[in-house]
Amino acid sequence: MIPAAFAYARPTTVDEALSAIAAGGEDVKIMAGGQSLIPVMRLRLAAPETVVDLTKVTELRGVREDGDSLVIGSMTTHSDILRDPLIARYGKLIAEATETVADPAVRHRGTFGGALAHADPAGDLPAVALALDAEFVIAGPGGARRSVPAAAFFVDYLTTALEDGELLVEIRVPKLGEGWGVRYEKFNRVAQAWSIVAVAAAVRREGSTIAEARIGLTNMGSTPLRATAVEQALVGADVSLETVTAAAAQAAEGTEPSSDLNAQADYRQHLARVLTGRAVRAAAGL
Amino acid sequence: MTQINVRVDGASYVDDVEPRTLLVHYLREQLGKVGTVVGCDTSNCGACTVHLDGESVKSCTVLAVQADGSEVTTIEGIADGATLHPMQKAFHEQHGLQCGYCTPGMIMASIDLLKNNPNPSEHEIREGIEGNLCRCTGYVNIVRAVQQAAGEMSSTTTGAQA
Ligand SMILES: Cc1cc2nc3c(=O)[nH]c(=O)nc-3n(C[C@H](O)[C@H](O)[C@H](O)COP(=O)(O)OP(=O)(O)OC[C@H]3O[C@@H](n4cnc5c(N)ncnc54)[C@H](O)[C@@H]3O)c2cc1C
Ligand code: FES
Numbered sequence: 343m344i345p346a347a348f349a350y351a352r353p354t355t356v357d358e359a360l361s362a363i364a365a366g367g368e369d370v371k372i373m374a375g376g377q378s379l380i381p382v383m384r385l386r387l388a389a390p391e392t393v394v395d396l397t398k399v400t401e402l403r404g405v406r407e408d409g410d411s412l413v414i415g416s417m418t419t420h421s422d423i424l425r426d427p428l429i430a431r432y433g434k435l436i437a438e439a440t441e442t443v444a445d446p447a448v449r450h451r452g453t454f455g456g457a458l459a460h461a462d463p464a465g466d467l468p469a470v471a472l473a474l475d476a477e478f479v480i481a482g483p484g485g486a487r488r489s490v491p492a493a494a495f496f497v498d499y500l501t502t503a504l505e506d507g508e509l510l511v512e513i514r515v516p517k518l519g520e521g522w523g524v525r526y527e528k529f530n531r532v533a534q535a536w537s538i539v540a541v542a543a544a545v546r547r548e549g550s551t552i553a554e555a556r557i558g559l560t561n562m563g564s565t566p567l568r569a570t571a572v573e574q575a576l577v578g579a580d581v582s583l584e585t586v587t588a589a590a591a592q593a594a595e596g597t598e599p600s601s602d603l604n605a606q607a608d609y610r611q612h613l614a615r616v617l618t619g620r621a622v623r624a625a626a627g628l
Numbered sequence: 629m630t631q632i633n634v635r636v637d638g639a640s641y642v643d644d645v646e647p648r649t650l651l652v653h654y655l656r657e658q659l660g661k662v663g664t665v666v667g668c669d670t671s672n673c674g675a676c677t678v679h680l681d682g683e684s685v686k687s688c689t690v691l692a693v694q695a696d697g698s699e700v701t702t703i704e705g706i707a708d709g710a711t712l713h714p715m716q717k718a719f720h721e722q723h724g725l726q727c728g729y730c731t732p733g734m735i736m737a738s739i740d741l742l743k744n745n746p747n748p749s750e751h752e753i754r755e756g757i758e759g760n761l762c763r764c765t766g767y768v769n770i771v772r773a774v775q776q777a778a779g780e781m782s783s784t785t786t787g788a789q790a
């Protein structure tokens with residue numbers, strides 16, 4: 343099928359993009375890589391009046407470092423992420439999750455910011471951003487900027503803190519260097535499929551003790567979730583199979599996953615426990 | 629209508645397109661490049677895969693206006709006159725197709741794979757073409773074809789460098 347007709351704007355700077363969004367009428371859609379938006383427009387599940395295409399806004403693309411943070415431009419594609427030396431050094435959890443997203447052709451166009459703004463609970467990057475306590479830098483009408491922590495960014499199913507007229511500019515995440523181990527464990531059944539459940543784990547060891555643990559859950563509710571009970575059980579614990587297994591048993595606490603064609607809710611909760619165990623064992627080097 | 633400037637398979641075009649025109653429809657209907665096909669409505673099948681500035685993309689999931697200023701290569705642009713591209717030749721020789729519907733996209737995805745990884749393992753080939761579905765072959769001969777092409781293409785490059 344073919345999308346319904348729309349007016350098209352192709353800005354080259356963030357300021358031009360904000361003006362185009364402001365001038366676009368009632369129903370404006372921002373297009374990043376288009377890998378989620380074009381399919382829904384083709385099916386006419388979305389029929390925006392105006393599309394503002396960010397492809398040529400080059401200032402939004404790329405990864406840089408700022409002190410202890412990595413700053414990822416919203417238009418950085420999934421393949422840019424997988425080739426980036428700073429990500430390879432300090433952002434391995436992001437790289438591991440990105441590798442599982444879709445297929446190479448979709449990764450050439452789809453973007454880090456687009457995947458987060460889309461906020462699909464089955465998407466692989468939201469849980470990673472949440473586990474890392476990412477900060478979302480958002481530009482609004484007139485160019486004013488605000489920063490939203492990941493815990494407040496993901497509001498509901500396909501819904502974020504982004505307001506009409508706003509644009510996601512960049513995402514800041516802490517560098518995870520020396521001492522950190524990471525793992526993204528994704529469960530799906532066929533090629534290029536979304537996660538039925540997935541778990542993002544980052545663990546920092548000090549000798550034989552776990553000093554810090556960050557665990558994000560994909561597709562265990564209408565938004566990504568933190569496995570807080572597991573994190574609390576791990577911090578200060580010995581790195582051993584027993585402690586990790588006991589902690590992972592709490593991974594489904596407080597989750598309300600959906601039931602659908604792929605899995606029933608109780609099976610998703612079972613998967614969350616199993617995958618958390620695997621992810622934490624790998625991240626802790628067990 | 630929006631004016632676009634594109635190079636497709638080595639020729640330059642200046643055309644007016646509606647912003648909603650998908651790249652695959654521009655290629656097929658405006659340029660007559662019907663070698664690139666549409667196989668689904670969900671961006672899953674990969675039959676429509678072409679190269680946009682040297683990288684594989686699903687041309688049903690790119691707007692024609694987004695190709696403005698870019699270079700597009702389709703299955704129709706990879707042979708050298710009457711000489712097939714080594715990947716085309718390998719699909720032919722290894723029987724990497726039955727009905728042939730997935731083949732244009734399979735070949736474009738496989739060329740992209742070898743560009744990034746000239747000597748892929750069987751597992752890497754299967755991952756590299758995971759965005760392309762074949763309902764006929766069971767993939768075994770497709771994987772063999774990519775292996776054959778990898779062998780031929782790396783030996784010609786080494787030859788050229790020597
Ligand atoms: C076949 C297929 C398989 C896939 N499999 C997976 C998978 O396994 N895991 C996974 O995580 N994803 C998967 N995806 C989705 C993929 O990750 C997309 O890249 C991503 O969801 C959307 O990114 P995009 O850049 O294409 O955004 P777009 O499609 O352009 O935009 C998505 C949404 O975000 C909004 N948006 C985009 N950028 C901004 C911005 N800067 N500011 C404000 N709003 C913005 C848009 O308005 C739109 O609503 C798949 C997609 C396809 C086609
Ligand atoms: S036609 Fe199926 S992915 Fe493009």
Ligand code: FES
Nearest residue numbers: 726728762763764
């Ligand atoms: S040969 Fe028929 S779909 Fe692949």
